[in-house]
Amino acid sequence: MPTAYDVAAKAGVSVGTVSRYLTGNGYVSAAARERIAAAISELGYIQNRAAASLTTKRTGLLGFVVSQLKNPFTAEVASALGQAARARGYGVVLADSGGDPNQAIDAVELLRSHEVEGLVVTPPESPEYNAALVAAARTMPVVGIGLHTTPSVTDLVTVDTRSGAQQAVTYLIELGHTRIAYIGSSTMASGRYQAYRTTLEAHGLPCDPELIVLGSLDREAGHQATTRLFAQDRPPTAVFAANDAVALGVVQAAHSLGIAVPTQLSVIGCDNVDLAAHAIPPLTTVAQPMALLGQTALELLWQRLGPDPAGHSPRTVTLSCELVIRESCAPPASPGRPSVQPPSERTHHGQHAES
Amino acid sequence: MPTAYDVAAKAGVSVGTVSRYLTGNGYVSAAARERIAAAISELGYIQNRAAASLTTKRTGLLGFVVSQLKNPFTAEVASALGQAARARGYGVVLADSGGDPNQAIDAVELLRSHEVEGLVVTPPESPEYNAALVAAARTMPVVGIGLHTTPSVTDLVTVDTRSGAQQAVTYLIELGHTRIAYIGSSTMASGRYQAYRTTLEAHGLPCDPELIVLGSLDREAGHQATTRLFAQDRPPTAVFAANDAVALGVVQAAHSLGIAVPTQLSVIGCDNVDLAAHAIPPLTTVAQPMALLGQTALELLWQRLGPDPAGHSPRTVTLSCELVIRESCAPPASPGRPSVQPPSERTHHGQHAES
DNA sequence: CTGTTAGCGCATTCAG
DNA sequence: CTGAATGCGCTAACAG
Numbered sequence: 001m002p003t004a005y006d007v008a009a010k011a012g013v014s015v016g017t018v019s020r021y022l023t024g025n026g027y028v029s030a031a032a033r034e035r036i037a038a039a040i041s042e043l044g045y046i047q048n049r050a051a052a053s054l055t056t057k058r059t060g061l062l063g064f065v066v067s068q069l070k071n072p073f074t075a076e077v078a079s080a081l082g083q084a085a086r087a088r089g090y091g092v093v094l095a096d097s098g099g100d101p102n103q104a105i106d107a108v109e110l111l112r113s114h115e116v117e118g119l120v121v122t123p124p125e126s127p128e129y130n131a132a133l134v135a136a137a138r139t140m141p142v143v144g145i146g147l148h149t150t151p152s153v154t155d156l157v158t159v160d161t162r163s164g165a166q167q168a169v170t171y172l173i174e175l176g177h178t179r180i181a182y183i184g185s186s187t188m189a190s191g192r193y194q195a196y197r198t199t200l201e202a203h204g205l206p207c208d209p210e211l212i213v214l215g216s217l218d219r220e221a222g223h224q225a226t227t228r229l230f231a232q233d234r235p236p237t238a239v240f241a242a243n244d245a246v247a248l249g250v251v252q253a254a255h256s257l258g259i260a261v262p263t264q265l266s267v268i269g270c271d272n273v274d275l276a277a278h279a280i281p282p283l284t285t286v287a288q289p290m291a292l293l294g295q296t297a298l299e300l301l302w303q304r305l306g307p308d309p310a311g312h313s314p315r316t317v318t319l320s321c322e323l324v325i326r327e328s329c330a331p332p333a334s335p336g337r338p339s340v341q342p343p344s345e346r347t348h349h350g351q352h353a354e355s
Numbered sequence: 356m357p358t359a360y361d362v363a364a365k366a367g368v369s370v371g372t373v374s375r376y377l378t379g380n381g382y383v384s385a386a387a388r389e390r391i392a393a394a395i396s397e398l399g400y401i402q403n404r405a406a407a408s409l410t411t412k413r414t415g416l417l418g419f420v421v422s423q424l425k426n427p428f429t430a431e432v433a434s435a436l437g438q439a440a441r442a443r444g445y446g447v448v449l450a451d452s453g454g455d456p457n458q459a460i461d462a463v464e465l466l467r468s469h470e471v472e473g474l475v476v477t478p479p480e481s482p483e484y485n486a487a488l489v490a491a492a493r494t495m496p497v498v499g500i501g502l503h504t505t506p507s508v509t510d511l512v513t514v515d516t517r518s519g520a521q522q523a524v525t526y527l528i529e530l531g532h533t534r535i536a537y538i539g540s541s542t543m544a545s546g547r548y549q550a551y552r553t554t555l556e557a558h559g560l561p562c563d564p565e566l567i568v569l570g571s572l573d574r575e576a577g578h579q580a581t582t583r584l585f586a587q588d589r590p591p592t593a594v595f596a597a598n599d600a601v602a603l604g605v606v607q608a609a610h611s612l613g614i615a616v617p618t619q620l621s622v623i624g625c626d627n628v629d630l631a632a633h634a635i636p637p638l639t640t641v642a643q644p645m646a647l648l649g650q651t652a653l654e655l656l657w658q659r660l661g662p663d664p665a666g667h668s669p670r671t672v673t674l675s676c677e678l679v680i681r682e683s684c685a686p687p688a689s690p691g692r693p694s695v696q697p698p699s700e701r702t703h704h705g706q707h708a709e710s
Numbered sequence: 711c712t713g714t715t716a717g718c719g720c721a722t723t724c725a726g
Numbered sequence: 727c728t729g730a731a732t733g734c735g736c737t738a739a740c741a742g
Contacts, residue, residue: 001494001719003718003719003720004719004720004721005719005720013728013729014728014729014730015719015720015721015729015730016721016722016728016729016730016731017727017728017729018720019720019721019722020721020722020727020728022720022721023720023721023722025721025722026722026727026728027727027728028727028728029727029728032727032728044490046464046467046468047468047719047720048468048470048718048719048720049468049469049470049720050405050406050408050409050414050469050470050719050720051405051409051718051719051720051721051734052719052720052721053405053720053734054405054406054409054718054719054720054721054733054734054735054736055719055720055721055722055733055734056720056721056722056734057734059405059469060468060469061448061469068434069430069431069433069434069437070427070430070431070434070629072425072427072430072629074430075424075425075427075429075430076424076425078424078449078451079423079424079425079451079453082424082449082450082451083451083453083458086450086458086461086462086465089465091448091450091465091466091469092448092449093416093446093447093448093449094433094437094447094448094449095437095441095446096433096434096437096438098434098438103438103441106441107441109401110441110444110446111446112401113401113402113403113404113415114404114405114414114415114416114446115403115404115405135399139356219633245633248633251635252633252635255635274425274427274630275629275630275633278574278600278603278607278630278634279635280606280607280610280634280635356735358734358735358736359735359736359737360735360736368712368713369712369713369714370713370714370735370736370737371712371713371714371715371737371738372711372712372713373736374736374737374738375711375712375737375738377736377737378736378737378738380737380738381711381712381738382711382712383711383712384711384712387711387712402735402736403734403735403736404736405735405736406718406734406735406736406737407735407736407737408718408736409717409718409719409720409734409735409736409737410717410718410735410736410737410738411718411736411737411738412718
């Protein structure tokens with residue numbers, strides 16, 4: 001590995017000049033500039049940022065701690081974050097805790113030992129991890145992604161799922177549905193749940209407790225909830241699910257119950273994971289701006305890293321959702337006339353929320 | 356940020372001793388050890404690995420360059436790789452090229468400037484990128500994941516999809532199918548295609564060219580291929596798809612054509628992405644050992660990083676696939692007796708290939 | 711077992 | 727505009 005001294009020698013200048021060339025601080029004559037460039041490419045020289053960081057205090061490294069990289073949502077955020085970082089000459093050290101708070105804590109320590117300049121984290125799940133984050137935040141900027149459980153010392157970028165949920169329910173109402181079920185959790189996705197209720201009320205629709213099933217947020221839960229809903233006297237004609245996994249479970253259950261989607265039951269999900277487009281039928285869903293989340297998180301961090309005094313207090317940026325209309329929703333089958341045969345479904349790409 | 360000197364002062368020893376304590380090289384008395392530990396935790400001291408790397412030549416950083424982190428396959432490999440690395444005290448800098456060779460090249464340079472000790476890469480897509488990798492390999496170990504297109508200077512960990520494909524086709528044959536279609540690509544997944552043909556032949560089955568549709572590897576392709584297959588006089592009773600996306604397309608097409616899966620058409624995919632388990636019906640598929648891939652890649656790198664002289668030449672580790680049987684396959688509807696009603700499908704978790 | 715010292719590769723003064 | 731000198735935080739000999 002050639003060093004800056006090697007470059008200097010080959011270019012007939014001193015290290016100081018090479019350094020100035022590299023950092024862009026201070027003046028370097030065009031002639032020197034040229035010779036240095038030549039030397040660098042001949043030698044295949046690559047600056048050692050670890051060494052540079054010793055004096056500059058900037059490693060060019062950022063840390064991203066996630067709880068589940070397999071989660072497509074997380075993966076896409078990570079992807080966008082990483083690309084945005086690289087565009088600014090930064091690398092991101094990725095640490096997947098696998099949902100284990102202890103691993104997350106270890107990860108934070110590892111990242112700190114690598115002198116990352118800032119941290120982006122998905123919502124912490126334990127008080128200990130939370131404390132580790134607070135401690136870290138005393139040393140460097142930390143921005144949280146997602147829910148509001150992140151300690152308040154950090155900047156935050158979240159998604160206004162509430163308005164997304166509102167759009168979804170409104171859409172269903174406008175299609176003519178009046179018996180709209182909610183399947184989800186009241187805690188994890190409280191915004192969606194509340195939006196569901198308020199939107200219903202805003203349209204003068206009753207909020208039948210029989211149409212609300214609260215539980216976990218996986219496919220299994222969606223499946224069971226649907227079975228239960230249809231065991232009732234007056235089943236819903238539409239379901240708003242708190243996420244796509246649940247929605248998929250609903251579709252699956254409907255299928256085995258012989259209920260056609262969307263003609264007999266409209267289903268709408270949340271997140272717009274890849275799964276959604278591939279479902280049968282392709283799922284109408286509230287899309288999360290995943291790429292934008294990553295980019296925004298980086299932007300927030302970037303500002304904290306800038307020259308501006310650590311001035312401003314924790315900020316929160318809220319991104320909005322977008323309803324992606326595919327083929328899992330239709331007007332309710334009017335009980336008056338016999339319900340039509342399901343239209344033959346065809347492959348159709350709904351617009352994606354690539355931002 | 357406290358330094359080792361601060362720790363030394365507080366513990367009443369010298370930096371040398373602190374360093375020995377930290378690295379584990381050389382002896383440190385129990386007494387000193389204790390005082391140092393105390394000082395460290397009181398000060399919240401964290402070793403600066405960038406500084407350490409200056410002398411040790413070891414940054415504790417690894418690089419992972421991927422082409423698509425959103426790809427669930429990649430994400431899971433990355434997750435496993437990262438966790439394995441962290442278990443050894445290493446961090447991994449993740450770089451997503453988004454499929455752009457130029458970005459990939461930039462990424463490699465960025466990683467090198469951060470002095471990563473080794474590189475793990477998914478298959479390169481361009482000659483230039485390939486060259487960059489070869490250049491990098493002169494400086495540090497590089498291990499490739501996936502297909503065999505990776506330059507031969509590197510270690511490689513691949514999956515024996517051929518045997519997986521063989522299992523899949525054999526399974527179909529044992530169920531009684533004789534008209535088994537192949538939908539996929541002959542280039543990208545050549546192993547699978549060849550295995551399809553040879554397995555058919557090995558069982559004395561003809562290899563009807565009308566049952567082979569080659570194209571791209573996405574859902575759309577699967578959909579179209581299926582439509583085409585069923586426009587023929589003698590459609591297949593089973594389809595082996597080169598990946599899950601294609602298989603999903605097949606299922607979708609079958610659904611719109613009014614063909615029941617699995618009673619009228621058996622479908623089998625490849626990869627076992629999350630999608631597969633969530634499909635209707637849950638998809639039987641050839642599972643890739645994604646986590647194992649990541650772990651193995653790390654292990655290979657680890658060995659190269661060890662004291663052993665850079666001795667041995669490029670190695671290739673081949674992992675085997677496993678057939679995950681879910682609900683998308685059944686014996687062919689015997690034309691003799693009327694085909695039975697589709698059994699009501701139920702949620703059922705096939706075994707996962709978590710390793 | 712432990713203190714001392716000399717770099718590692720680079721960015722910065724500070725004089726020229 | 728540029729060279730020489732100093733130190734970043736730590737490890738690795740080397741004497742004690």
